[in-house]
Amino acid sequence: MSIKLSDMKRINRLYPTLLGVLLIASAGSCNSNDDLGTQDIEIPGITFDGDIDCCSAEEALQVFRFLETVKIIPELSTVVDDKYKVFAYSRTGKFNVGYNDLYFVVTKKKNGNYVKNYEIKDLSPVMLMVKMNMKHSTPVSGPAQSFNDSYAAVKRAWVSFIMSSGESGSWTLGYNIEALGTKGGVEDADITVNPLPAGQDWVKSFKQGNDTYYISIVNPTDLKTGTNTLKAYVSRKSTPATTPYAIASESFRVDIDPRMPDMGNHTSPGNTPLTRQADGSYQGTVNLTMTGLWRIHFTVRDLQGNIVAGGDELKDGFSSLFWDVTL
């Protein structure tokens, strides 16, 4: 399998580091009008045998490079029917309280190449609270989905943990997979959910009537000084509580008021409420004037503007609902 060098140049600009990938210039002679030449792609562990279920060399290279930016979670790897291997990754290889991205790839055992079409669903995190002998789940996404066209073979799902593992309880996580008609999965793998460091608080709950909702911010670690898009999901607690909490079907508006408690509750101008997008997420704009601890107070309203939660201005004169983000 060979691709043109011009394409390789483009790729190289996107990903200046290239580890573990060998580029071997072909020995073929070059036309004097065409100094591009051709090159072969080799990725360790992958044999490009023209299997149409799997990625082309170029696609595989993109996947390979993406996977270099994330870390594997060994507890969630599995083998399906001795034909497919499933690998799960997160940014750090660990879980923390609050929102966590989960990335999946499936490879064929025979050629090591990434399978293009598969389905991962029924993400089921459960916490066993030892003392109370109680179980509950936590907010999750629906089935994993491709999120970037250049490496569509990687699929993403998410879990937002509302508590950390510890004395009070322990977490398990499972999921189901179907690859090319073959089913399998991971059942109740033990996982560890780490608490967030001081100055970080990314998931909060609120009630409307008898329903409990969780609102998780998606991109707290991407926030920088300046203007940021703040993204969140609102999930509704299920009955029974062991059923994973799906994205709430109700729509809200979330007004935000970012403050710096260490700077006399300094705030910034131009923040806009989080509103529900077509994909079910909530997005708004948060402006952060410097690094440090930002307490993003928020007030949940219904679409008529009535306060659902927060906005009570209890503590410090600001809404008692808030996320903490430390830049």
Next chain:
Amino acid sequence: MLGTLLITSVIFTDADSIPFRTQNLDEVEIVSGTTPGRNRSVKGQAAGIDEHISVLRNVNMVRRGSYAWEPVVNNMQTERLSTTIDGMKIFYACTDKMDPVTSYVESGNLQSISLNSGLNGNPQATGNIGGSLDLRLRKAGFDAAPFHLNVLGGHEWNGHLQVYGADAALSGSRAYANLGAFRRDAGCYNTGGGSRLKFSQFHKINLFGNLGLKLTDNDILEGTVIFDRATDIGYPALNMDVATAQGLITSVSYRHLFKAASWETKAYYNHIIHIMDDTKRPDVAIHMDMPGDSRTTGLYSLLVTSVAAHDIALNYDLYYNRLFADMTMYPGGAAPMYMVTWPDVGTLNTGLALTDDICITSRQNLHLSAKLAWQQQRLNNEEGYNAQKVFFPMMKDYYHQTTGRVAAVYQFSILNSQFSIGSGWGSRAPTVTEAYGYYLNNTYDQYDYIGNPTLKNESAIELNASADSQFPILNSQFSIGADANIFLFKNYIIGHFEQRLSAMTVGAEGVKVYGNLDHATIANLSLTAGLEGRFLQLDGKVSYSSGRDNQGDALPLIAPIAWQTHLDLAKGSWSGQIEVKGNGRQRVWGIKYGETASARWAILNLSAQYRYRYLSVRAGVENLLDKFYATYADWNDIPQKGRNVYVNLTIEI
């Protein structure tokens, strides 16, 4: 790099040989000497640079402590002035203006300080609506005394200010050199009445060297290095002090002399590092680090020539300045908070200036000057750029401005009187602080200031006139004079309170964003009278100033009525001076801009000088009556020194 600049540059001269005769020029002499009629500090060479500048007409000093005063000319501060060192651009590195660039030289480095009032700037000046200061470096020159040694020492009892210094000059027909080293140390001073003003100390060392080589009879190569480092500087008017303020100033110049012209091209580089320090303050809410860094590389090429009745100077200059400052705050236990306060702004500025002094007749003179400058600014720090975008979402990271000035002064004399009238127009680009400063706390009005990248250039029309007359009375000469100027501003830049924004600094009143006022006016009037006898000279001066914004409200930091009178006595090697000076009560002040009124004050100073061969002694008492006072320009009303006795010795060989 320097070599390339030298070869490719185009202009030149012996600036010293062409006197600027304009009425708007004022100069203070720093080297000792006996040239009569020259301005000079009564403290002599040992006086600090700020004291030398204070001698200039139309100048006041904003004082935030004992050190690094900010010159104010025609009631305009740094942003409306140009300060150059031998024509070299240099920019301060402190976001809080704790280091006017004049603080990076020492009196001993200088020959003189010249001030062009108003728009009639020196050729290298840009943005000089209020005036331009040029600090002229001390150079031995060729064919001067082969060896000259100058040793000075001084002590001031109030604050135990000690000054030591020595500089040597070697001169020959093909080469000259100057070398000098100076040191100043001051503790905290006592205010009138005797109480100690905490955090008013400073320490400074300064080294300088000049070298001149005559390559041929008409080709001269000169170089300068100044290293200046002040440490442990207290700023009683502010919330923090300065750990280090360090300047390195270097230049190489090449001069070619023609028959009736001189062409000088100078390449220069200077670097200022400024580090604030709040660790010695007892009640710091949040400890913070606030370093600033300013680097300027530039060149100018100046051709000076005389053609018939014209003395012409043509100057091209180019500089690139890089300004960066940031702030890290450390709340106890929590994550540090970081912000970029000057977003690494690179300013590339280039300009062409022409001055023409036309001697119409022996009693009439016309001085013309013009400059056109263009600059581009780029915000090189992305974090700082993104932060300011919060306030100005449409802002770019790249701006450019074109500024210019033209001025004319016509002087003529009739009988015993000299008259001068002048007019000019000039504009300036916003400063980095005004355009891109980020949450800069101003302790004067207790607001945080945010720069506005969309500011328009500020411009002003200046009108000035002066008259002086001398009349002989008995054996004495009586003189009276009047001097007036008015600046009519368009798009005057000043901070505007922005209610929607939240202060950052703990304790700040709110946030101000720089904006343009449609118009504003600053006017100055001074009247002088003098009587000169054989051994004595009596001078008196009173000045009045007014500054109004577009709504007729008072601008801040405009001097109240100020007066001074001094009697100079001189006989043989002795001379003495009695000076009484003061300010009237501030009747109009910038309430709208956070100013508070200053009370009237008056002080009495005595000084005496004695010169014997190589030795000269200067001694005196400042504020003899130990009055407790603060001037309108004392930042946050910090009191001035109480009674201060000083003795300065200079030995010249």
